[in-house]
Amino acid sequence: MLNFTEVSLRRGGEQLFSGLDFTLHAGQKVGLVGANGAGKSSLFSLVLGDLACENGSVKLSNGVVLAHVAQETPPDPRPALEYVLDGDQELRSLQQALRAAEARGDAALGELHTRMASIDGYAAPARAARLLTGLGFAPGQETEPVASFSGGWRMRLNLARALMCRSDLLLLDEPTNHLDLDAVIWLEHWLLHYPGTLLLISHDRDFLDRVVEVIAHLEQGSLKLYTGNYSAFEQARAAQLVSQQAAFERQQREVAHMQAFVERFRYKASKARQAQSRLKALERLEMIASAHADSPFSFEFLAPRKLPRPLLTLDRVSAGYGTRRILDGVKLSIAPGDRLALLGANGAGKSTLIKLLAGVLPAMEGEVLPARDLAIGYFAQHQLEQLNAGESPLQHLQRAAPGVREQELRNFLGGFNFRGSMAERAVGSFSGGEKARLVLALLLHARPNLLLLDEPTNHLDLDMRHALTLAMQEFEGALVVVAHDRHLLRTTTDTFLLVNDGKVEPWTGDLDDYATWLSSDRRTSAASDAPMREAVRGNERERRQQAAQRREQLRPLREAVKKTEQSIAKLEALRAKLEATLADPALYEAAQREKLTSAMQDKARVDRELAAAEESWLVASTALEEAEAEAAAA
Numbered sequence: 347m348l349n350f351t352e353v354s355l356r357r358g359g360e361q362l363f364s365g366l367d368f369t370l371h372a373g374q375k376v377g378l379v380g381a382n383g384a385g386k387s388s389l390f391s392l393v394l395g396d397l398a399c400e401n402g403s404v405k406l407s408n409g410v411v412l413a414h415v416a417q418e419t420p421p422d423p424r425p426a427l428e429y430v431l432d433g434d435q436e437l438r439s440l441q442q443a444l445r446a447a448e449a450r451g452d453a454a455l456g457e458l459h460t461r462m463a464s465i466d467g468y469a470a471p472a473r474a475a476r477l478l479t480g481l482g483f484a485p486g487q488e489t490e491p492v493a494s495f496s497g498g499w500r501m502r503l504n505l506a507r508a509l510m511c512r513s514d515l516l517l518l519d520e521p522t523n524h525l526d527l528d529a530v531i532w533l534e535h536w537l538l539h540y541p542g543t544l545l546l547i548s549h550d551r552d553f554l555d556r557v558v559e560v561i562a563h564l565e566q567g568s569l570k571l572y573t574g575n576y577s578a579f580e581q582a583r584a585a586q587l588v589s590q591q592a593a594f595e596r597q598q599r600e601v602a603h604m605q606a607f608v609e610r611f612r613y614k615a616s617k618a619r620q621a622q623s624r625l626k627a628l629e630r631l632e633m634i635a636s637a638h639a640d641s642p643f644s645f646e647f648l649a650p651r652k653l654p655r656p657l658l659t660l661d662r663v664s665a666g667y668g669t670r671r672i673l674d675g676v677k678l679s680i681a682p683g684d685r686l687a688l689l690g691a692n693g694a695g696k697s698t699l700i701k702l703l704a705g706v707l708p709a710m711e712g713e714v715l716p717a718r719d720l721a722i723g724y725f726a727q728h729q730l731e732q733l734n735a736g737e738s739p740l741q742h743l744q745r746a747a748p749g750v751r752e753q754e755l756r757n758f759l760g761g762f763n764f765r766g767s768m769a770e771r772a773v774g775s776f777s778g779g780e781k782a783r784l785v786l787a788l789l790l791h792a793r794p795n796l797l798l799l800d801e802p803t804n805h806l807d808l809d810m811r812h813a814l815t816l817a818m819q820e821f822e823g824a825l826v827v828v829a830h831d832r833h834l835l836r837t838t839t840d841t842f843l844l845v846n847d848g849k850v851e852p853w854t855g856d857l858d859d860y861a862t863w864l865s866s867d868r869r870t871s872a873a874s875d876a877p878m879r880e881a882v883r884g885n886e887r888e889r890r891q892q893a894a895q896r897r898e899q900l901r902p903l904r905e906a907v908k909k910t911e912q913s914i915a916k917l918e919a920l921r922a923k924l925e926a927t928l929a930d931p932a933l934y935e936a937a938q939r940e941k942l943t944s945a946m947q948d949k950a951r952v953d954r955e956l957a958a959a960e961e962s963w964l965v966a967s968t969a970l971e972e973a974e975a976e977a978a979a980a
Contacts, residue, residue, distance in 0.1 A: 347372045347410060347543050348393065350569075353402035355388060362388055363567040366402070373512070373542040375537070377554045382779050382807045386547045390414070390517050391563070393545070406515070406619050413513035415521065417455040419500035420493035426483070429492045430474040433510030437467045446949065455946060456928035463925060464745035465512065468953075472960055477506040480528030480532040481525070482692035485965075498524040499611060507798040509536065509604060519547045522830055523804045526692050528832045531861050551576055552832040554586045567675030612760050615800065627781055646761075648819045654717035657796045657824055657877055658703060663712035663860040664703045665695075671710065672698045674848040680796065687835045689853055689860055690845035696828045698724070699845060700800045703826060715850045721763040723794030725802050739764045739784050742773070762787045763810075778805035786814065795823035903970040910963040 354364040362385035370376060376385050391397040392404045394414060395745055406412065406961050413433070419775050422429055429945065432438060447455045454830040462468065468678040480490050481502045492503060501524040508516065522530045530553060537544060537557045545562075554576035556560075561572040572579040659679045666672040672695040680686070680703075686977035701707035702714070704724040733742065738763075743755045759769050762783045773781065782805045789797070797818075803811050811834065818825060818838040829835055835842075835857060842860070924945060927933065933942050 347407050348545075349403075349405045349417060350392075351403050351405070353392065353401045353404060355392065355397065356400050357385075361567055363564065363569065364401075366569050366572055368562065368569060370545065372513075372541055372543055372741045373541070375540075375558045375562055376546065376560045376562050377558035378545060378547045378564065379549075379554070379579070379808065381809060382777065384564040386564055386851075387836070390545075390547070393517060394490055396409060410514045411511065412515045413508045413511035413515040415431065415501070415508045416520065419492065419504055425489045426478065426492055426494060426495070427474050427488040429503055430477060430488075430510050431470060431505045433507035434465075434512060435472050436465060436512070438464070445448070448946065449756055449948070451943070453934040455935070456925070456930070459925045459949070460929050463922075464953060467958065468921075470510075471957075472963075474506070474510055477509050479505075479528065479979075480536065481506055482529045482701055484693065500630045502529070505533075507742075513542050513570045515543045515545070517545050519803075520549070521546070522550050522553055525830055526696075526801075526828075527689065527830045527832070527860075528691050528864055531864055535865065549803070549806060549811060550831055550833075551808065551811075556873070558722050582711075593778055604915075607642045646817050647790050647797075650682075650721060650793050650823050652719040652721075653795055653823065654719045655934060656681045657717050657720055659715040660702070660709075661713045661715065663702065663714060664710045665698055665707055671848065673702070673845075673850065674822070676712070676850045678843075678850060682795065683932050684826075685839040685841060686824070686826045687769065687839035687843055688826065689842055694845045695848070697726075697800055698844050699850065700724075700798050700826065700828060700927060701797075704798050715888045719970075720796060721792070721794045722796050722798060723789040723792055723814055724798045724800075725785060725789055726800040727804060729785050730778065733773045733781060733784065736772055738772060739771045739787070740769045742788060747791060755920060757790060759787060761813075779807060779810070782806055785808060790817065797821060797823060799825070799827045799829070802827070803829055803834060813816075839980060903966065906966040907963065907970050910959055910966055913959045914956065914963060917959055921949070921952045921956060924952060935960075 349369045350366045353366040355362045366389075376677050379716065380386055381668070388397060388454070392399055393406075417977075440458060444455070444458050446452070447458055457695070473489055479485075483499075483502070490499065495503065500686065505518075505524075508518070521533060525533065530550070533554050534553060537546075546554070546558060556575075558575055559573075561574070561576060563570050563572065563579065563583070572580075572582050617677065646666070656679045660676050661675045664671055664674045665676075667713065676699070688699060698707065702709065702721055705714075705716075705919075706724075723807055737745075739759050740755060744750075744760060745751070754768055759765075764784070764787070765831065773784065782802070802814065807816065810829065815834055815837050819833075825839065827835065827839055842855075842857075843850050844860075845855040927945050928942075928949060932938065
């Protein structure tokens with residue numbers, strides 16, 4: 347399907363790669379990995395035809411339909427749903443041809459309707475709506491103009507548009523960067539069922555492990571294929587690196603460093619299910635360490651000056667924006683050594699809670715009680731844009747730590763791979779990953795005792811994520827983390843908090859339980875599992891009565907969904923009959939003009955009624971899903 351033959355590419359005078367020679371076959375799912383700057387995005391540009399190779403050739407099989415995520419989104423005034431539908435170019439072409447044929451009374455109308463039915467084009471709006479829902483858009487947002495969405499949400503629209511294309515080859519470059527954990531899990535399931543060929547750039551280890559079956563590793567200008575997922579690649583890479591003495595010695599130091607963490611954690615785990623999951627993850631750390639033995643990153647948190655206990659307490663706190671409450675009655679106490687991960691659906695309030703803890707969002711009710719010596723380190727994506735574009739990493743650190751020797755600051759920055767002249771370059775020329783590394787460096791050097799991290803791994807490559815994991819494991823203060831990187835959560839946190847329906851409660855399952863809870867049609871399993879949620883109390887008779895009441899409340903909504911489904915089935919049967927009639931060549935003879943006109947009018951009427959019925963079904967089913975979710979949480 348895709349063939350690279352002796353491909354070489356030079357960018358800005360630098361040889362990115364040379365002699366690349368590999369083939370992707372139909373149906374393969376391939377993860378493209380390598381350090382930042384290795385040439386992964388440039389390889390994508392070669393496939394897309396945006397770049398020309400210096401030598402060799404890049405060839406796609408004839409007729410291959412290629413889809414990728416656009417990096418820019420115009421301020422389109424049209425509804426989001428229409429923008430996503432543009433991803434299916436054949437659908438749009440047929441729709442345009444149908445409109446023109448209907449206006450002319452064209453004899454080819456029957457053939458066009460047949461082609462439309464063959465690509466399931468009449469169900470395309472419902473398919474686009476499901477994509478938007480899976481990527482975290484709330485009901486009703488599909489009708490809002492594209493221009494009204496922020497940059498991160500526009501990237502989700504671009505992703506939905508790429509998934510809408512019925513492609514043979516799908517190129518995805520860091521698709522999880524603008525997603526929360528819920529949307530990452532949904533995308534993971536979608537890609538597992540994608541029938542085409544996938545070429546994926548990602549720095550999310552768990553995502554790669556679950557989605558791909560081949561790893562293409564770009565390193566030092568060459569590419570090597572490894573059969574298996576990312577964990578299998580790490581094992582193979584580790585075996586290669588430990589044969590090199592210098593890498594082996596560094597690996598041994600890191601393994602000893604992590605083993606101390608493993609032993610300390612082993613006896614502190616208090617929740618059986620979560621402890622079992624965590625220990626499995628820790629067993630992999632030695633193998634992972636050796637796979638990153640040649641990493642350019644090596645750093646650690648400076649010890650906090652003081653560790654008061656507790657660091658921060660929330661007492662029946664409510665928070666939100668304007669008059670809208672997001673969190674209500676939150677009680678939480680954070681002490682040194684706490685490792686908290688926040689789980690919850692998009693919009694549930696995870697970032698709101700982080701902002702509340704950071705002090706950038708005031709409480710609407712209740713008390714926020716900080717310790718006198720509380721020192722907060724807060725990482726959020728907007729801080730990347732608050733860096734001074736004209737200053738270098740060294741100047742940023744000198745301003746934050748006046749009086750510290752320059753060489754000491756340079757040594758510290760070197761651990762984040764800001765070495766030599768890189769420490770003196772203006773930040774304005776930095777990539778997103780380099781800016782994220784600098785913000786983290788500034789946070790670590792400030793010696794916080796409470797670290798609040800809101801999606802810290804966006805733009806970070808796998809080596810940097812590994813180094814950050816090591817540093818977080820040894821941090822003496824408290825951590826509160828929101829992340830879509832499940833490996834980071836498993837190996838650095840030991841308590842999960844579920845933010846849901848305005849509440850913040852312990853989640854005593856593991857991340858796999860959380861994924862199951864998210865993907866279930868109804869969340870009654872979470873409500874009926876006392877160890878997980880402790881949401882169902884009372885005796886069995888009371889539970890049966892509550893369930894009966896909920897069923898009665900949901901009955902009108904279920905009936906509405908059933909009624910619209912029956913209407914859709916009848917209309918689809920009628921449409922199929924009309925399409926068969928219109929496909930008869932005899933109908934287009936001059937003597938049959940009246941019958942043709944009548945059939946075309948009937949077909950147009952049925953199309954309108956079917957579109958209205960599908961819209962009614964979408965509204966009714968969305969209302970039912972929301973009501974079921976509310977009932978499950980009650």
